Amino acid sequence: MNFIQSSKNPQVKQWKKLLTKKERSKTGQYLIEGFHLVEEALKHQGTVVELMALQDIDIPNAWDLNEISITYLSEDAAKAISDTESPQGIFAVCLEPKTNVDASSVKKVLMIDSVQDPGNLGTMIRTADAAGLDLVILGEGSADLYNPKVLRSAQGSHFHLNVVRGSIAEWIEDFSGHGLPVYGTSLENGEPFSQTPANGTFALIVGNEGSGVSKDLLEKTDKNLYIPIHGQSESLNVAVAAGILMYYLRG
Template structure:
């Protein structure tokens, strides 16, 4: 086990860089923090590159850390690499999983078009996981799935469900080639969602909080759906709407 106590240590600088999208993409790795998320990561030990913990805490005895690279750090380092106001002092560097449109595997998908709010994205990843979908695909303009706020909001679902990126028009074409219907979400040329039947295979596409799904993508779908509003609210939050539709469409 290593022990690092200097904030100037190159390894500490590298961990801090993982809070940026550029470094995550460069190294194909990301940082998780907190007891719950690290515990979830340990269920998929092959994804863990390194585990770090503050000298002020103890690793739970029931955790299986055998074979992992473990580094003890000071509380100052813990605060420096944390993205939260109150660091719990436990971290893991994990490897991203790479899957492309050419490695399409699964029957049910959530497609995100230019969604901007990390909380919404994390919630939708978590809900897709809970609803039993196979993958979430983040299209252009959507916030990086490994943003620390998204990691926290998803509460460990990054380890349970495939999280992919790419051009959504390519994904839609590939899904349709595999006879998987793609449903957009829009009032214009849309129908109430209960007019379609739940299916084993489907893809649901939701869009930007302010502008919705891009018009050119809506033109590629099998059908566009909307959720009727029975009260006085102007619209539903995108994560709430996605949750309703995923649970309805999933047979």
């Protein structure tokens, strides 16, 4: 059994670095925390590299650890790598998946343009999972996919559907070439979403919390949609709007 007492241990410092985008990009690894996320990750063979737990934590017998190494930590060491206010004392290092997706193989897609709030991003990934989408595409300018707050908000949906980073403009061309309708979200030159027939095939673009979808992308869509506001609010939260549209368009 491996045990680390000091928060200044080199291995602890390395795990802590995975809380930064720079280290995640460098290593292709990321850190998850909490029983639910670790359990979901373990269901996907080859995802978890190593497991870390507080010394008095009981690891569930049902977990298939498949010879995954376990390191037990003192409270100080666990606190050093925690990113939550109420740590559960269980962590794992995971490998970023290598995902190749053919545009012709997907029918329900969410594309995210410059959404910067990690909570919004994670909520949209979780909602896309719940709505049965095939793919989420994360465009430039958005929060990092493996930011700890994104991971917590997504509640394990990273492990359930394909999420890729890429150029939304290039994906639009690919989808259009395969006959998949592409919908932007915009009040300008848009129409109420309920006027568009929902047939279960779509690529939906949602955009930045303040400025929305970029004009360059909106010019490439088949149609732009908006959700009517019936009260006095100026707008809907982007994650809420995305959820309404995904569930509507899937039919």
